[in-house]
Amino acid sequence: MNHELPDVLVGFRKGRETRGQIASIIEKVREFQKNIYFCFIDYAKAFDCVDHNKLWKILKEMVIPVHLTCLLRNLYAGQEATVNTEHGTMDWFQIGKGVRQVCILSPCLFNFYAEDIMRNVGLDEEQAGIKIAMRNINNLRYADDTTLMAESKEELRSLLMKVKEKSEKIGLKLNIQKTKIVTSGPITSWQIDGETMETVRDFIFLSSKITADGDYSHEIKRCLLLGRKAMANLDSILNSRDTILPTKVRLVKALVFPVVMYGCESWTTEKAEHRRIDAFELWYWRRLLRVLWTAGRSNQSILKEISPEYSLDGLMKLKLQSFGHLM
Incomplete structure (x- = not known):
């Protein structure tokens, strides 16, 4: 199943890590004296918003073996929940969204779900990004932590709006308050749907501090x-x-x-x-x-x-x- 996932998706995949990739990119950008703009996207309750029917459709489109998809569908079929309050118990209701907590399959399923967003955005064909060794890199992903990158503010804004639009179509919404812009260029405010997105010089990403100057x-x-x-x-x-x-x-x-x-x-x-x-x-x-x-x-x-x-x-x-x- 890994052959369906690109190199830029490293979450929960053996022998891959995101921090080192970002550090290498910053080092190369500094070497060629270019500006760099990162957008560290935060999805609101990402794992809880995975729509089951859309997930099965995505797995089918990615030619995941039918018997594996059937096993997964049976695993999630017939899930119900209720809510206990001080006034009693609510009626039971069907669960049609969310991957299971503490399940080793959940990160893998979310990887496929997130990959569908990027394929629909068409990031592989995008000219925006960082050019390194004849290759254009505009995103890195660790599960639901998505990092977009470009050499200009305009390019990054274009990438962000496309990812935001496609994400919302499958039920994932950006948490604008927690989404951050890290840049080595001029710090300016960003407005997305009337909300201000913070621009900073450094950011704690996967428990490590990322700085635009590589210090x-x-x-x-x-x-x-x-x-x-x-x-x-x-x-x-x-x-x-x-x-x-x-x-x-x-x-x-x-x-x-x-x-x-x-x-x-x-x-x-x-x-x-x-x-x-x-x-x-x-x-x-x-x-x-x-x-x-x-x-x-x-x-x-x-x-x-x-x-x-x-x-x-x-x-x-x-x-x-x-x-x-x-x-």
Whole structure:
């Protein structure tokens, strides 16, 4: 079934990730000194608005095997719900919309539903977008998080209005208040159907900060701050004398490291960022050992006592793994 989905759709597909794609595009745009305009679309209750009858029609048009479509239809057939209130229970009613929560099939079904929108818009034939290596890229998608991109405000507005129109035809409505424009060009206000769409220099997308200028220093500072908060949440355990040191170290590696290193594969790091990460690591190991900076102990002695996997080594391993995957 994956052969029906394009490369720009990466949500819930093994070996693909959106943040790295966006980072690569920003890097290339900066290299050629072009402006870039991103629109991060937010759909209102996207997974709850999938119309079942339209979904089966879309699967048929995409030549999904009939027996699989029949299995899915049987899975969703005859669904009913009711509402309990303080005044009693309402009459039961049929459910004709929405994919199931916590079902492993739901993301896949939504991918097909969203792909139908883009095919009807005709984004593959659109000239608007970012030109890289003889290819035009104007959208990237992670499930219901759709990102449109272009080199000018006018091109992006045209793409957005087309996607909005086709989305509404199958029951998906844009949440204008949560839809954001990120640009390296002049910041101007956007009006869509009488509502103002916010234009910003950076945006938190899939839990990572995206900046139009590709500067990751702010994202690294943000991740280190989140790491401090994660460390603070463990205070009761880390300060307990009933918990042995190896257990505390494993907890930090499992619950603090991932917070700090999330999305690091796409970071562009310089010496200043390396020093900042070094300082953060030594801060939490000293905090774990209850060793003050005024105690006169060297950093080497702290690391020797903890014997951790060095965080910068972990950063480089993740970056190399990501690079190897791309190659």
